[in-house]
Amino acid sequence: MNENEKLAQDVKAWRAKEGFTAEAAAKVLGIPKRTFEGIEQGRGFPYPVLLRVAIKSKTLSLRAILKGSPD
Numbered sequence: 001m002n003e004n005e006k007l008a009q010d011v012k013a014w015r016a017k018e019g020f021t022a023e024a025a026a027k028v029l030g031i032p033k034r035t036f037e038g039i040e041q042g043r044g045f046p047y048p049v050l051l052r053v054a055i056k057s058k059t060l061s062l063r064a065i066l067k068g069s070p071d
Helices: 001-018 022-029 033-040 048-067
Strands: none
Touching: 001 022, 001 033, 001 048, 022 033, 022 048
């Protein structure tokens, strides 16, 4: 499995776990929906490490918000 495929798998798993639509996930990450869809389809992204950091950061922030904790 190459890096683009691994990134696609990770992004799909994150979106499924969080219950986001592609549009909502893209909005949370601050990227265009078409870019997000391309990542999920394995087209890659020039900054995969930053995308993974953003996903982790957004997940932690969302969990804090849902628990009522300040971010």
